Amino acid sequence: MPGFNSEVRKSLQKAFTALADHYGVPTERQHFVEGPPGKALADFAAHHRADVIVMGNAHRKGLGKWVGSTTEHVLNRVPCNIFAVMGAADQ
Template identity: 35%
Template sequence: MAGYKRILVGLDLSEESSQILEKAGEISRAFAAEVSLAHVIEPLTFAYGGDIPMDLSEVQEQLQTQAREQLSKAAQRLDVPTERQHVILGQPATEIHRLADELEADLIIIGSHGRHGLALLLGSTANGVLHGAGCDVLAVRVQSE
């Protein structure tokens, strides 16, 4: 197996993200690979379909600022420099694929909550990333903390 050189880690910034970071750290050390972190925020207009008669841009900016702060804290665990920390606005699976291509990542690491039933039927970010990636994808099974 060829070694990995560039790893993109997609985080949802939940408490379980530490489990994904731990696995990413193990793999990056084993292959002496460069790690980039990404968190994708869906625009509020996607979630509410423009049905709210108010400007959500300030709220969206606050969400992005908070995400940058949380991602920065997560990055400290693996010594990931600021230029490899990405907070992106868009659809998660699509943006992770785009960023992986842009960074020429050869491995994407994401968390999988292992949901069943309706969540499986509707799909998930992990499933979307897995089925559209141009490189290897590792779905780390996370346990509720």
Template identity: 30%
Template sequence: MSFSNILVAYDGGMPSVKALDKAIDMVRHYPEAKLTVIYVYSVAAVAVADSVVSVPVSIQREQFLEAQEQLKEVEARLAPIPNAATALLEGSPGEAIVDYADRHRCDLIIVGNRGFGAIREFVMGSVSHYVLQHTEVPLLVIK
């Protein structure tokens, strides 16, 4: 099966590094394929008792700058690859990945697996599980 529009979700963690490595290897076999690496950062609000407190602007800015730095490293790795691009998105990672894949007609999504145990994944959820449940696009989860 050949893929022409591959999307990789990246967050700088080891599972996403492995996912990026796999995607780069794949596009070497499909040189006409487009490869897009997205980094989704989220600015979460903090719940305190019965109130929701916004994260301070300084912390939001730090998260944004960290995301930009992560993508600069990815862009350096993608430099020799034709048809490669990056995108920086804000929001819920799972939702942003599914939405991006749908809007850009990706035909493969590659994500890293966090490796949560069954109980922790049940309580916290996982991005890969969310994407699996909400997309029609083939999904490759890298361990």
């Protein structure tokens, strides 16, 4: 990851793997993607011909509550559906 040293990257990947394992995501379905979030998600979805992208939304107010900047970036760049999930703080 640009801007992250190898120890930070290893720590992030370890946390990602632990979370995926906790929720029973098979290893072959775990993808640790690097880069600017919106671009990385859009590129990954296009390359893998995704049918749907499930994204969490950060807590915001107004129109931003429904579509954050990352979600908006992905929404405008993928030919598949996006399912935005609001966290408990957003409800």
